[in-house]
Amino acid sequence: MSVFTEAEIEYLRSQLLARLATVGVDGRPGVKPVGFLVDFATDEFVIGGYVGSGMAASKKFRDVEANPDVALVVDDVANIDPWTPRGIEIRGRAEAHTTGGAEIGERLGSAFAFDAAWIRVSPRRIVSWGIEGSSFEFSARDVASLPTSKGV
Incomplete structure (x- = not known):
């Protein structure tokens, strides 16, 4: 069973x-700003750069290596009139990986070849708005600690 609701999964699949x-x-x-993929088998987010982008030398990669506490926000505006923002905030733990990016990118169907380095984000808290209710109604919940994935 996923930590995301069906509506959240549908929304995440629609965003880039x-x-x-x-x-x-x-x-x-x-x-x-980052592109992302969601591994719905593990409910983890995968962030990778295109091959040759030097992901391992990026500030975000170094930051994750130094402090794994992160937040990831996926949001958009469904309508301007009436104003209808919606989104999901993921607070969690990140892991920086220096190898395996090409394999995980291919497995998850990335539109481009991943660099070897990549980041995995495991949710600990999920906050959403405008997904299953009004844009101004928030849904928040903690996620039980999940064991981190091993391998790609």
Whole structure:
């Protein structure tokens, strides 16, 4: 059974971009737009750069290595009139991997070849709005600690 509702799964499948919030080694926050895939077999998010992008040298990758606490926000505006924002915030733990990106990208159907380095985000708390109710009604829940995936 997934930690996401059917409506959340449908929404996540329809989206291509998210924002990943990290904390740097200096304690300062950073936010970067990222493409993402969801491994619905494990309910984990996968963030990878295109092959040759140097993901392992990126600030977000270094931040995750130093501090695995992250937030990932997937959101959009369904309508402008009336104003109808919707989205999902995932608070969780991230793991930075220096190998296996090509395999996980291919397995999850990435539109491009992944760099070897990639990031996995495991949810600990899910907050959503405008997915199953009004844009101004929030649904929040903690996720039981899931064992992290082993392998690709």
